[in-house]
Amino acid sequence: MANPTSDTAGRLRRRLPRPTAESQPFWDGCARHELLLQRCLPHGHFWFPPANICQRCWSTEYAWTPVCGLAELFTFTVYRRAYAAELADQLPYVVGIVELVEGPRLISNIVGCAPEQVRIGMKLEVVFEDLDDAVTLHAFQPHADRA
Amino acid sequence: MYQRTAAIVGAAHSRLGEIPGATALGLMAEAAVGAIADAGLTSADIDGLIVRGPDDEYCFQQQLGERLGLDVAWATSLDNGGASQPLAVLLAALAIEAGLATTVLCGYARDAWSRTRQPASRKARLNQATHHRLREWRDSFGYFGEPATHALGAQRHMSLFGTTREHLGHVAVTQREHAARNPHAQMRAPLTMAEYLDARLVAEPFGVYDCSLRTDAGAAVVVTAAQRARDLPHTPVIVRGFGSHNNLSGWTVGDHMVETAAKRSGERAYRMADVTPADIDTAQLYDCFTYMVLAQIEDYGFCPKGEGGEFIASGALRLDGAIPTNTSGGQLSEGHVEGMLQIVEGVRQLRHEYPPDRQVPDARLALVSGHGGNTVCHTTLILERG
Ligand SMILES: [Zn+2]
DSSP, X not given: OBOOOTTTTTTOOOOOOOOOTTTHHHHHHHHTTOOEEEEETTTOOXXXXXXXXXXXXXXXXXXXXXXXXXXXXXXXXXXXXXXXXXXXXXXXXXXXXXXXXXXXXXXXXXXXSOXXXXXXXXXXXXXXXXXXXXXXXXXXXXXXXXO | OOOSOEEEEEEEEOSOBOOTTOOHHHHHHHHHHHHHHHTTOOGGGXXXXXXXXXXXXXXXXXXXXXXXXXXXXXXXXXXXXXXXXXXXXXXXXXXXXXXXXXXXXXXXXXXXXXXXXXXXXXXXXXXXXXXXXXXXXXXXXXOOSHHHHHHHHHHHHXXXXXXXXXXXXXXXXXXXXXXXXXXXXXXXXXXXXXXXXXXXXXXXXXXXXXXXXXXXXXXXXXXXXXXXXXXSSSOOEEEEEEEEXXXXXXXXXXXXXXXXXXXXXXXXXXXXXXXXXXXXXXXXXXXXXXXXXXXXXXXXXSSOTTOHHHHHHTTTTSTTSSSOBOTTOHHHHTOOSTTHHHHHHHHHHHHTOSOTTTOOTTOOEEEEEEEETTTTEEEEEEEEEO
């Protein structure tokens, strides 16, 4: 896993996630700089967001499993307006839907390149951003070797 | 199979726009009284009620019934977001055919602008009830507001098909042209393509003119048996067919944001109504954002998938275009009442109520859509001049 990008590490001011019993292991994984997803035991299906049942086979037998952190950008938007005051000085920023190589898609930020360079289909790798508040968020940056 | 036995016989909207002190319930009552009077009926005739208000209003049908002194055989509210309003008409038609009710009032009202004037919570300002289960995965990443959700789809459409901001701009500019001829519309000042392109960006590719308005208004229609409609004052508008589809697995799943739930909803409605896209004289499409018009124009088969941009740029949505669309100005320019005004406009076009500069000539069939519920629920109505 790559390290946090220098321009964002430790300085992000974000609304903090409020984990539930279902999602706590995901956020605990982020804190350890590990991207963990649930994976059903019978068939190895991955899913996201966290849930108590496999979306495909309805098995309730699963294990929290590290994924490789590689992904492709499915789509994105560049925020030019701050909908939350704490983000005003971070404009423009990129919200993307990233498709993990394991299949599930998740909402994240695209970092490590200018918004103008962001393209659908670009290869990405996960990075982790440790906030001052002892919360860690995932983000994705261009993956040079796979571009 | 539904036997085309229901008709819309009354339609009205309340005052519309920025109405200081307005409440959703007050506006709903205003529209309900208007629609019942328009139908030539009285409160004693209403034995069914399907109305919806802002997402944080509990049991809105009971609140309206209390305000209007109505006890009815059949009533509910709906929870499919912007797909709820045509769904109300769909369910009213089925209820009438099944004998659950004879005359059903369907409506929606909101106080989206007035809320912004109250010292209230952010949730109230946004007039939406995005569940914390969603927000856990959005807020920390700065994913706020409905524009982003639809911008994600627009961006993907652009990437796949070469759709441009100008293409989206033609939706906004054309609907503003329609609104200029609508004395009730919230935004009537002409909008040029240059102004559209220069507008402040919100969430790319959307600027402010890609987004629908913040409106205080209610709107309602009265549905009854087609047979009964003959004795009433207006030309009845027959509910000829309908359909729905719900991509409940999510907007970001598969390619739901490019081929939307409108596709399969429309196929079902066309089949039931026994018509094709070429038969439709006017479309009143749910337009929370410009992109949703473009996507639905394709999904409803008015042009092939991926060609919506050029099709719209050719003037297709204009009154004299291939498929006159959102002829009141729509939610982008007339007012955003969660698709309810689309139904009202469809009815008025089919009644041939308008002066020539606003009337779709000889309109006989109208397609009306509703879309919402985390952007995956969709309902289609095909209405016919009786
Ligand atoms: Zn499974």
